[in-house]
Amino acid sequence: MDEKNKASQRAEDVILRTPDGKVFDVPVEGSLSLLALGYKGLMAWRAKRIAAAKGTEGHFSK
Amino acid sequence: MKKRKVLVIGWDAADWKAIDPLMDQGLMPNLERMVNGGIRGRMATLDPPLSPMLWTSIATGKRPYKHGILGFTEVGPDGKTVRPVTNVHRKVKAIWNILTQEGAKSHVVGWWPSHPAEPINGIMVSNFYQRASRPMNEPWVMRKGTVHPEGMSEHFGALRIHPAELTAAHIAPFVPDFAKVDQDKEKGLESLARIIADCSTVQAAGTWILEHEPWDLACIYFDAIDHFAHGFMKYNPPRRDHIPEREYELYKGVMTAAYRFHDLMLGRLLDLAGDDATVMLISDHGFHPDHLRQKSLPKEPAGPAREHSPFGIFCLKGPGIKKDALIHGASLLDITPTLLTLFDLPVARDMDGKPLLDVYEEPHELRVIDSWEDVEGECGMHPRDPGQEALSEMDSESLKQLVELGYIDDPGEDPAQASMNTVRENRYYLAKAYIDGGQASEGRDLLRTLFAEAPDQTRYGTELIRVLLRSQELAEARLVYAKVLEEMEKAHEKKRAEEKAKPESVDIGSYLRDASMLALESALLLAEGKTAGALAILEQLEARPGMSEAVQLRKGNALMKMGQWAKALTAFQRAMVHDPQNPRALHGAGVSELKMGNAEAAVGYLHDALALRFDMPHIHFHLGEAYYRLKQYEEALQAFTVCLRMSPGIERARRRSATILELLGRSDEAAELTATANAIPDEEVITIVSGLPRSGTSMMMQALVAGGATPFTDDQRTPDESNPKGYFEHAAVKGLAKDGRFLALAKGQVVKVVAPLLPMLPPRFRYRVVFMDRDIHEVLGSQDRMLGRRSKKDPKEAFRMGLHDAYQKQLANAEAWQAKHPNVEMIHVPYAGVIADPLTEMRRVNGLLGGKLDPGAMAAAVDPTLYRTRTSEPTK
Numbered sequence: 056m057d058e059k060n061k062a063s064q065r066a067e068d069v070i071l072r073t074p075d076g077k078v079f080d081v082p083v084e085g086s087l088s089l090l091a092l093g094y095k096g097l098m099a100w101r102a103k104r105i106a107a108a109k110g111t112e113g114h115f116s117k
Numbered sequence: 118m119k120k121r122k123v124l125v126i127g128w129d130a131a132d133w134k135a136i137d138p139l140m141d142q143g144l145m146p147n148l149e150r151m152v153n154g155g156i157r158g159r160m161a162t163l164d165p166p167l168s169p170m171l172w173t174s175i176a177t178g179k180r181p182y183k184h185g186i187l188g189f190t191e192v193g194p195d196g197k198t199v200r201p202v203t204n205v206h207r208k209v210k211a212i213w214n215i216l217t218q219e220g221a222k223s224h225v226v227g228w229w230p231s232h233p234a235e236p237i238n239g240i241m242v243s244n245f246y247q248r249a250s251r252p253m254n255e256p257w258v259m260r261k262g263t264v265h266p267e268g269m270s271e272h273f274g275a276l277r278i279h280p281a282e283l284t285a286a287h288i289a290p291f292v293p294d295f296a297k298v299d300q301d302k303e304k305g306l307e308s309l310a311r312i313i314a315d316c317s318t319v320q321a322a323g324t325w326i327l328e329h330e331p332w333d334l335a336c337i338y339f340d341a342i343d344h345f346a347h348g349f350m351k352y353n354p355p356r357r358d359h360i361p362e363r364e365y366e367l368y369k370g371v372m373t374a375a376y377r378f379h380d381l382m383l384g385r386l387l388d389l390a391g392d393d394a395t396v397m398l399i400s401d402h403g404f405h406p407d408h409l410r411q412k413s414l415p416k417e418p419a420g421p422a423r424e425h426s427p428f429g430i431f432c433l434k435g436p437g438i439k440k441d442a443l444i445h446g447a448s449l450l451d452i453t454p455t456l457l458t459l460f461d462l463p464v465a466r467d468m469d470g471k472p473l474l475d476v477y478e479e480p481h482e483l484r485v486i487d488s489w490e491d492v493e494g495e496c497g498m499h500p501r502d503p504g505q506e507a508l509s510e511m512d513s514e515s516l517k518q519l520v521e522l523g524y525i526d527d528p529g530e531d532p533a534q535a536s537m538n539t540v541r542e543n544r545y546y547l548a549k550a551y552i553d554g555g556q557a558s559e560g561r562d563l564l565r566t567l568f569a570e571a572p573d574q575t576r577y578g579t580e581l582i583r584v585l586l587r588s589q590e591l592a593e594a595r596l597v598y599a600k601v602l603e604e605m606e607k608a609h610e611k612k613r614a615e616e617k618a619k620p621e622s623v624d625i626g627s628y629l630r631d632a633s634m635l636a637l638e639s640a641l642l643l644a645e646g647k648t649a650g651a652l653a654i655l656e657q658l659e660a661r662p663g664m665s666e667a668v669q670l671r672k673g674n675a676l677m678k679m680g681q682w683a684k685a686l687t688a689f690q691r692a693m694v695h696d697p698q699n700p701r702a703l704h705g706a707g708v709s710e711l712k713m714g715n716a717e718a719a720v721g722y723l724h725d726a727l728a729l730r731f732d733m734p735h736i737h738f739h740l741g742e743a744y745y746r747l748k749q750y751e752e753a754l755q756a757f758t759v760c761l762r763m764s765p766g767i768e769r770a771r772r773r774s775a776t777i778l779e780l781l782g783r784s785d786e787a788a789e790l791t792a793t794a795n796a797i798p799d800e801e802v803i804t805i806v807s808g809l810p811r812s813g814t815s816m817m818m819q820a821l822v823a824g825g826a827t828p829f830t831d832d833q834r835t836p837d838e839s840n841p842k843g844y845f846e847h848a849a850v851k852g853l854a855k856d857g858r859f860l861a862l863a864k865g866q867v868v869k870v871v872a873p874l875l876p877m878l879p880p881r882f883r884y885r886v887v888f889m890d891r892d893i894h895e896v897l898g899s900q901d902r903m904l905g906r907r908s909k910k911d912p913k914e915a916f917r918m919g920l921h922d923a924y925q926k927q928l929a930n931a932e933a934w935q936a937k938h939p940n941v942e943m944i945h946v947p948y949a950g951v952i953a954d955p956l957t958e959m960r961r962v963n964g965l966l967g968g969k970l971d972p973g974a975m976a977a978a979v980d981p982t983l984y985r986t987r988t989s990e991p992t993k
Contacts (some may be wrong), residue, residue, distance in 0.1 A: 084286040090317035091381035093324025093389075094276050097317070 069102035071095065083107045118219050119461035122394040123435075124327070125336040125452075126386060127175070127228070128379060129168055130343035131430045132403030133159060135353075139376050147384035148432070151398065155434025156476050158444035160451075161730055162402035164553040165546050166425045169202045171401035171449060172229045172338065176211040178453030178468035181550040182559075184209050186230065187543040189419070197532045199539045201245075202230045205499055212453045213237050213334060214496035215489050219462065221333035224326045227319040228338045233262030237497030240326055241265045242273055244338070247318035249311075253281040276321040280310040287313055291374040294367055305368060308348055313378070316341035320382045327389040334456070337386065345375040346404040347421050353406055372406065395435025395459055401449055403428050409696060417576060418542050428698070428729065433476050444475050446731015458483065465489045469554070541567060545577060557584050558857050558879040568597065573608065575601045582637055586644050589876040589930045590854070594641060602634065632661050636671060643675050646929075651675050666695040666702075673705045682712040700730040708739050716746035734764035741770060750777045768942050800865035803882050804966060807870050807931070808889030809924055811899035813948040814869050816979060817887055818845035820951075820959060821867050823978035824970035829866040842980070845869055853877040872927045876934040884941045885965050888931065891948035893924050955979040 071079040071092075081089065081103040089096035140149045163174060163181070173186040181187055185208040193200045207230075213223035214237065223239040225231055232243035243263050251257060257277065264270040288295050291309055298306050316339045323337040349371035351357075356365045383398070390396055403426035405411075414420040431447045434440075450470030457464050458472045463484035474481050486492075529535055544563055551560035564581040571577060578601035585594035609628035616623050630638070635654050642651035655672045659665070673688035686709035692702035707722035723740040730736065741756035757774040760767055771790060778787035804826065806817045819842050822828050834844040846869050849859040853870070857879040860868070870878065878884060897920060935943045944965050951958045955976035963970045 082286065084284045085282075086286050087290055087313075087378055088381060090278070090287065090313070091320065091378060092385055093382075094321040095324065095328075097276065097278060097321050 069099045071099045118221065119459070120333070121436075121459055122332060122390065123334050123456060123459055124386065124390045124394055124396045125334070125456070126383065126396065126398045127172065127336070127338035128342050128398065128400045128430070129172075129229075129338070129340045130346050130402060130404040130425065131376075131379075131398075131400035132406060132426055132428070133157075133430055134403065134426070135372065135406040136376060136430065139373060144373065144377055145380040147380045147387060148398070151383070151387065151396065151432055151434050153441050155396075155432060156439045156442040156444050157430070157432045158447050159428040159729060160399060160431040161446075161448045161732065162425070162427050162429055163449065163550070165419065165549045166402045166422050166427070167419055167546065168340070168343065168401055169230050170546065170550070173204075173207060173211075174469075175399065175401060175449045175452045176213070176228065176336070177207075177209050178212075178450055178465070178470045179209055180450070180469045180554045182547060182554065182556070183467075183469070187550070188539070188546050190539050191543070192536045192539050197536055199532075199535045203232050204230045204235065205233070207498075210489050210496055210498060211235075212456050213239070213241075213336065214498050215457070215462070215492075216334050216460070217497040218489075218492060218494045219460070221460070222331055223334040224330060224332055224336070226323045226326065226335075226337045227340070228336055229340060232260075233499070234265035235497045235499060236265055239332070239334075240269065240330060242322050244340075246273065246322065247277060247315040249277070249279045249314065253279045273322055273325075276325060277318045278314045278321065280307070280314040283310045283314060290378070291371045292367055293370065298367060305348070309345075309371070312341050312344045312348075315344075316378075316382070320385070324385060324389060327386065333460070335390075339379065339382070342375060342379060342400070343404065345371060346406075347424065349375075350404060350406060350410060350424070353410075357410070357412070359412060393436060395433070395438065397452070397456075398430065398432040399449070399452060400429035402426065403430070419546075437478055438476050439478050444473060445728045447473055448732055541571060541574075545574075545580075549580065552580075552584055555880055557587055558877065560584055561588065561590075562856065568600075572600060572604050575604050575608075578604070579633070579637060582641070586640055589644065589934055591641070591644055591930075593854075594644070598637065598641060602630070605630075605634070632658055636667060639671060639675075643671075643678065646926075648675055648679050666692050666699065669695070670699070670701055670705070673702070673709070677705065677709065677712075680712075682709045685709045686713070698729055700726045700733070700736070703729070704733070704736050704739070707736070707743070711739060711743050711746070714746075716743040719743040720747070732763065734760045734767060734770075737763070738767055738770050741773060745773060745777065750781055753777055754781075764940075801883060802865065803860060803863050803884050804867040805870050805875070805878070805884050805886040806867060806889070807872050807875055807886055808891065809872050809893070809896045809927065811896050812889040812891035813946075813951065814871070814889050815840045815842070815844050816948075816951070817889055817946065817962075818867060818869055819843065820955075820975040820978040821887075821962070821966075821970065824959070824963070824972065824975035826966070826970060827866045829863040829868040850874065872931045875931050880940060882940065884943075886935065886941060886943035887962055887965065888943055888945050889948055890945045893921055895948075896924065897921065951979055952981045 071081060073079050079099075081099045083103050085100045089100045092099075136145060136148065139145045140152070143149075163171060167188060169189060170181045170186055173184050174180060177184045185206045186202060186204070187206075189202055190199050191202050191206060192198070210218075213225055214235070216223045217238040221238065223237055225235075225237070225239070225241045227242065227244050227246065229244045231241060232245040234241035234243045241264070245260055246263050249257060257274070257279065259270050259274045261267075264273050285295065288306060288309060291313075292298065292306065295306055300306055319337065319339055323335070326332070327335060349368050351360060352365050352368035353372045354369055356362070356369070387396060404424060405426045409426065411424050414423055429449065431444065448470055450468070451473050452470065454464040454468050454470045454472040455476065458474065458481055461484075463486040464472050465486055465488045467488040467490070472481075472483060474483065545567055548560040548563035548567065551557070551563065561581065561584045564577055564584060567574070568577040568581050578597050582594050582597050582601070585591070585597065606628040609625075613625050613627075616625050635658055639651040639654040639658075642648070642654070652672065652675055655668050655675065658668045659672075661668075669688045669692035673685045673692065676682075676685035676688060686706055689702045689706040689709060692699055693706065696702070703722045703726035707719045707726060710716070710719035710722060720740065720743045723736055723743060726733075726736050727740065737756045737760035741753045741760060744750070744753035744756060754774055754777050757770040757777070760770045761774065771793075775787040775790045778784070778790065804821070806814050806821065808814045818828060822845065828845045829847055830845045831847045831849070832843075833848050834846050836843045845867075847859075847863075849856075850868065850870055853874045854877045857877065860879060860882055864882070872888075875886070935941050942965060944961065946958055946962060956972060959972040959975035959979075963972045963975070
């Protein structure tokens, strides 16, 4: 398990909620908004990728 | 220390010119929220506008020659390798060191340069943190020293985003038609992914710290806007003719997306900081998004910096800060002094910036200390030699990035040559920093050395010519110009031979001076008094594309010198058409209007100039003059007061202020002001006795010494028949052109400096100059007599046209030098008048020097029998 995945195990960091308290469904492909949210958005996105059981391959860089 | 949470966000290269249209369209709602709830303004950058130097000035309040960070790269501790600049050469405390000493908690993320992380009271994540150096499937090693405390390295390592993690969802907002890009041939998308990943990594670390750690100060720096802009601003609408249509269509939205992405990140940071926090958003310089974009860049290190605009952004909001307000005249040097006031800590006198007290809703009580450097206690700075490791793979990756951005030349394979180039380049930046900081003689000396060492680097020569022009060292400027031309011709001939040797042999022709060399020639001619020649070149250049603004500014200055105010105004107005935000053009237009009697119009231009560059005392002075003409005395007084606060040596402003105070019936304040002028500590002022050789300078030195002044002399030149009472000279003065540092020892004393050397006096000291005026025929005669050539002849026979003209020019140069330097007060003392009525003249001299000498004793020291060479009888 790499470092990124270890960090993403922390459940309290990976659940995002909308302002009205609903759980936000993180898109598996990610988004700029998630990155702008900072560590929390990053963790949530990585957790979603793991949950979706498919790693996202790099498209724009090796 | 006041308890306050302050978040400083750095957006390298952010520019209101790009931001305002986006805010107007509602595309940057978070910044708009901040602007509406706080105060905003432009922030003047420094020269050279190179980010590691600038961000260190922001964090220290000091210019580069004080803080020691001088470029993009430095030589490693082995003396052989070149590496990206680190913070180990920073000589002074940054704001986070000061706060550490005060027991406050500071966190720093990504600041350039901040590697290795300093052991401050808080977390520091260095600028080597975010860059991925290996493919994603290989280990991404965190370099030692990236995180303080080191125990958090693993944690922050997990928050890094690799460019290869990104998907189409991240790229599409920047390049909607990304599928049309052939990634094997074009690197645009890869570059975009890297920049997005890098700044998202910084955002991840910053947000984690704000949410989990207590903080008083948090500084989070993003370099992405600068990187996006260097790569993609050329595609920003509107399309220019030289930009291929296909590339334009692909990348035209990148800059808008970049700013919108930063706005999203800003929103998150504002939310995390909370309403009780004070938030400052700044950039170190701007980036032209408009018609001022460069078409091509010079092939020289740091050439891309030409794309920067001279004004960054400043925005501040928080408790006690003005709302929906504007601030004028901020400089990046003002940031640390202002941060200190936010914490109610004293500002240091050795800082080059000023606190921006106009940001406060209520008057702020300012406290001042001499220096924070003297305050003892653990501040979290590195020791001088932290034992840096040599070049690593991470360094080479970072170096590669700087090469890609065009900020440095590829260091190449030869380490010795690379080290030498780095040291030389950093000395060049140091020279420019000196000149920008008003220490022109130090800059000039460095440039002389650099150009002598590497004459093929013609930019060293052209920069030297500019500084020599400023110090009126015209003969040398002309010689350097010739040498630069010779080097350019040599380089051209080499290229010509190479072109001829190619299979498709082409003759590129003989060397022709380019526009910038012609413009420099015009500046030289102008300084030499050959105004018509200068104007002819400028008019020839006017027609050339891309030269408009610079040429019009020069033309305006030339016409002002000729007293042709209306034409000068037209030239400055034409420069403004090109760039309405050019403070030099606005200042020139204001002065032209003032000279033509249009004081009201002058006020408009000068206010506009000050809104851009508040730190220029001469603009305040001319604004004061304009208001004075309009009889708006309170406004005039305010302008003169600001002028004097910035440059206490501008005596004209002081005199005018005193006059206004008298007019306003505030005689006591007028008297106090006059007394202040006289109360400048004598030990801070250097008295200069000057004039042409044999114009009575030794006589004046004798008189001053008799009156109680201390001469600065080494007594190497002993009395002789020509000067039986002594010369009162110091050998070091002859070396002024090379080194003026000895003058620090001459404060409070009297130094004899012949007229041709006056322009070489370092501008950092304050001078009172007693300038001896003597009929040039008598001067020439006295010199001949001294040299024993024509001792028996009428001095008029000794008249020699060449020398006469040269002396006239030297006198004019001395006048021009005095007029240009606010740190100089000068009176002219007629030699014949001293002989005829010594007491009156000595009283006048004593008045200039603060009234502490004995005019009677000074007058008694004058020996009229030594007036042996005269063209007429002295006036009785």
